[in-house]
Amino acid sequence: MKLLKLISLFKKQTVLVVGDAMVDKFIWGKAARISPEAPVLIVEVTKETEVLGGAANVANNIMALGGRAFIVSAIGDDVTGKSLIEMLSKKNINCDYLVCSPHRPTIIKTRIIAASQQVVRVDKEVKGVFERSIELKIIKNIKEVIPKANAVIISDYGKGVVSLTVLKKTIAFAKKYKIPVTVDPKTDHFKKYKKVTTMTPNEKEAVEGMRLKNIKSEEDISVLGKKILKTLGSNSVVITRGEKGMTLVEPNNKITNIPARAKEVYDVTGAGDTVISTMTLALAAKASLLSAAEIANFAAGIVVGKLGTATTSPQELEYVVKDFYSK
Numbered sequence: 001m002k003l004l005k006l007i008s009l010f011k012k013q014t015v016l017v018v019g020d021a022m023v024d025k026f027i028w029g030k031a032a033r034i035s036p037e038a039p040v041l042i043v044e045v046t047k048e049t050e051v052l053g054g055a056a057n058v059a060n061n062i063m064a065l066g067g068r069a070f071i072v073s074a075i076g077d078d079v080t081g082k083s084l085i086e087m088l089s090k091k092n093i094n095c096d097y098l099v100c101s102p103h104r105p106t107i108i109k110t111r112i113i114a115a116s117q118q119v120v121r122v123d124k125e126v127k128g129v130f131e132r133s134i135e136l137k138i139i140k141n142i143k144e145v146i147p148k149a150n151a152v153i154i155s156d157y158g159k160g161v162v163s164l165t166v167l168k169k170t171i172a173f174a175k176k177y178k179i180p181v182t183v184d185p186k187t188d189h190f191k192k193y194k195k196v197t198t199m200t201p202n203e204k205e206a207v208e209g210m211r212l213k214n215i216k217s218e219e220d221i222s223v224l225g226k227k228i229l230k231t232l233g234s235n236s237v238v239i240t241r242g243e244k245g246m247t248l249v250e251p252n253n254k255i256t257n258i259p260a261r262a263k264e265v266y267d268v269t270g271a272g273d274t275v276i277s278t279m280t281l282a283l284a285a286k287a288s289l290l291s292a293a294e295i296a297n298f299a300a301g302i303v304v305g306k307l308g309t310a311t312t313s314p315q316e317l318e319y320v321v322k323d324f325y326s327k
Contacts, residue, residue: 003295003321007314009285011066016146018170019055019155019162021073022107023084031114043114052087053109055155059093061277064311072141074099074134074161080106097141101134107159129163139169146173151180151284153276158186167192180283184276191231197283198236200276206239225249236289240275248293256290261301274303
């Protein structure tokens with residue numbers, strides 16, 4: 001089966017991730033009563049955990065799926081930054097190309113979870129383009145490491161690492177080495193991701209990125225995908241659509257709807273990271289766009305069935321693929 005063969009090739013792939021690395025912190029507890037001070041829950045904390053987030057979670061997904069990952073990003077000179085480096089190192093993710101900014105904190109998103117439900121999220125960050133010296137170091141590091149990669153992921157969370165200059169340089173470097181370049185996009189930069197191999201916006205990002213309205217029917221989605229391709233000149237676009245699965249749009253009006261594979265949905269946190277990671281590993285292994293999208297769809301179905309920022313493994317992926325096709 002071609003998808004199983006594809007999974008077996010993941011271990012031979014090296015992916016460069018360029019984007020906004022961050023820490024995802026989870027505060028777990030029990031919500032027993034309402035505060036007398038305000039109409040809010042009192043959460044009694046039982047434990048606290050930290051995991052890799054943003055572009056760092058994309059790199060983590062690559063490693064979990066059996067590949068090798070390099071990451072180029074910017075972090076702060078702070079405790080959170082040290083924690084991020086420590087977590088990356090434990091996952092055997094190369095940290096040599098991280099750039100330290102003395103003027104910006106490392107991004108941390110704190111989610112408070114009670115009774116298996118996210119109650120509130122608190123973000124500590126400073127947005128905006130980094131100073132020129134940091135931007136130049138980021139570009140230098142990308143240029144230095146990209147010859148070692150079989151593919152590149154631009155993981156843009158809109159926090160500042162993926163400036164327009166960094167974006168253009170990264171795409172140009174990938175084209176020079178003739179390797180796939182994929183994008184997990186942000187609305188602000190949507191029309192700037194020119195000539196990429198594929199991008200994986202969710203439906204909301206695709207609609208807002210193209211400044212369209214009244215997207216309701218399947219035909220509307222097809223028209224939306226075609227407009228994205230025409231605007232960007234990209235090889236394809238994969239619009240992720242939650243319980244409706246994915247829509248792959250390729251040139252010459254080739255449109256494929258892939259049904260969702262999730263059995264149960266507990267938490268969509270990090271699902272987009274899993275989609276872009278799996279799809280890029282598949283493309284690095286010379287898969288067709290359709291096969292890459294199909295295997296990414298299976299991977300997304302696994303991680304949304306887990307609570308928190310999750311990953312999946314080759315073994316899990318092989319199991320669900322075999323299970324699906326045996327029926």
